[in-house]
Amino acid sequence: MNEDKAKIVQWIQDHEEELIAFLKKLVKTPSDNPAGDCLPIARVLEKQLSELGFENVSLLEVDEESVKENGMISMANVLAPTVFGEGTNVVLNAHGDVVPPGLGWSVDPYGGEIVDGKMYGRGVAVSKSDIAAYTYAVLALKQVSAQLSGRVDLAFTFDEETGGEIGPKRLIDQGYIKPDHAIVAGFTYSAVNAHNGCLHFEIKTTGKSAHAALPHTGTDAIEATTKILNVLYEYRKKLADIKSSIPGIDFPTLNVGLISGGINTNVVPDECTIRVDRRLIPEEDFVAAEAEFRGLVQQAVSNIPGIKIEIRKILHAKSFGPTPENTPLVQTLAVNWKSIVKEDGELPVHGVPLYTDARHFFAAGIPTIMFGVGPKVLEEANGHRADENIRLSDLQAATKIIACTLYDLLVEK
Structure with missing residues (x-):
């Protein structure tokens, strides 16, 4: 010195x-x-x-x-x-x-x-x-x-x-x-x-409300969201196979941090919303990662009649x-x-x-x-x-x- x-x-x-x-x-x-x-x-x-x-x-x-x-x-x-x-x-x-x-x-x-x-x-x-x-x-x-x-x-x-x-x-x-x-x-x-980088998404699932005594007359948004959740949690497991070469950074992650939906206990829910955090390792292309994410969500509910989904990106941190x-x-x-x-x-x-x-x-x-x-x-x-x-x-x-x-x-x- x-x-x-x-x-x-x-x-x-x-x-x-x-x-x-x-x-x-x-x-x-x-x-x-x-x-x-x-x-x-x-x-x-x-x-x-x-x-x-x-x-x-x-x-x-x-x-x-x-x-x-x-x-x-x-x-x-x-x-x-x-x-x-x-x-x-x-x-x-x-x-x-x-x-x-x-x-x-x-x-x-x-x-x-x-x-x-x-x-x-x-x-x-x-x-x-x-x-x-x-x-x-x-x-x-x-x-x-x-x-x-x-x-x-x-x-x-x-x-x-x-x-x-x-x-x-x-x-x-x-x-x-x-x-x-x-x-x-x-x-x-x-x-x-x-x-890491980060993508935050809000996924809104919309169905049709009905009386709980006649659930078949409605379209259950929470049930549809459950299918999306199952797909995302399986996807999370696969992300662990993508390894970063940078010390201190391991692999991409996914977390569902918020969920809300429904009107009342005796009503078939017509809406359900979740928010998802998708962490990106520096080697990942965020455009490809976002496209993959959107494709998985849309595919999860593609065979459910009457369900609409909206995927909104609310954050992209590089x-x-x-x-x-x-x-x-x-x-x-x-x-x-x-x-x-x-x-x-x-x-x-x-x-x-x-x-x-x-x-x-x-x-x-x-x-x-x-x-x-x-x-x-x-x-x-x-x-x-x-x-x-x-x-x-x-x-x-x-x-x-x-x-x-x-x-x-x-x-x-």
């Missing part, structure tokens, strides 16, 4: 209490999505960044129509550029919207309580801690600004839970950010270079990656990870089966990696579950690794 990096690391250690306080304020600000009323936390973050000395902090409110189309109440993106001169542009993107807390908490989900070296709270791991780490990494970088060229954009968004269309994708499409590299929210003990491990971004991150974490072996680089905002950067042709604050596996942090938490030691380590990585990417050669 050279003198500049040592100075960066020492600054982060000296400002640990401020870093923790910054994160705690974010955790104490509710930002559940749904319902998606996320303008308040965006304003809190804008104020925090301005008070920390960031210049030209922008609160980019999204128009009401776009917000409603994406199933939210209010939303804004927060952008804070730090310019060191001409050169490489790196964007750090993390999201501040969170899933609702749910039941089973042993602490206040909005308290930011610290117990045995861990901070607890909804969103502390996914991904408010990344917002804090990225912010303080850039602040640390300013301590050696004379040695740097290029710029770092903090791009904090609040619609990841609804797809990221009016968050990172909007920032890219409208030219607010033009990065050469992107680092997106992740965890501390591995770098994620790929993830796959991400893989970002090659020999890119400067991944290589630089790996060197600094080994220096800070000091674990045996190299930084693990792999894919994950979920989908994230990283896909928007990758789709725009930007070398992208997911890295941030958290344990080796999501379950350890209770992400999206009760008692979500992060180790404060991981918050420190991730901030140092990100700061040193930015230094190496921006230092004048």
Whole structure:
């Protein structure tokens, strides 16, 4: 570690209490999505960044129509550029919207309580801690600004839970950010270079209602849907035979997550609706996968007279990656990870089966990696579950690794 990096690391250690306080304020600000009323936390973050000395902090409110189309109440993106001169542009993107807390908490989900070296709270791991780490990494970088060229954009968004269309994708499409590299929210003990894509479908089956005493005079939509379900569950078994070559990603999956239908117990149901999640490995062609899915559903009820079906695609999240491990971004991150974490072996680089905002950067042709604050596996942090938490030691380590990585990417050669 050279003198500049040592100075960066020492600054982060000296400002640990401020870093923790910054994160705690974010955790104490509710930002559940749904319902998606996320303008308040965006304003809190804008104020925090301005008070920390960031210049030209922008609160980019999204128009009401776009917000409603994406199933939210209010939303804004927060952008804070730090310019060191001409050169490489790196964007750090993390999201501040969170899933609702749910039941089973042993602490206040909005308290930011610290117990045995861990901070607890909804969103502390996914991904408010990344917002804090990225912010303080850039602040640390300013301590050696004379040695740097290029710029770092903090791009904090609040619609990841609804797809990221009016968050990172909007920032890219409208030219607010033009990065050469992107680092997106992740965890501390591995770098994620790929993830699955996803298709969500709503299937509506329509028949004809009738009195339950005369069921033969109606057309049972739930019975027809049962045939569709049987076909889909058989299809799910076959998907397990399609293997991904990317470490960390196994095979495509299918899940029926919602079902509703019927009028009353004594009425033949005339409608039934299900929603299906179909995960795509990066090697799959989504057009072919969608066509196969639609064909299976239609074939399942093709011999039932009087039944109509409507298949509506309600989400297509593209796959991400893989970002090659020999890119400067991944290589630089790996060197600094080994220096800070000091674990045996190299930084693990792999894919994950979920989908994230990283896909928007990758789709725009930007070398992208997911890295941030958290344990080796999501379950350890209770992400999206009760008692979500992060180790404060991981918050420190991730901030140092990100700061040193930015230094190496921006230092004048």
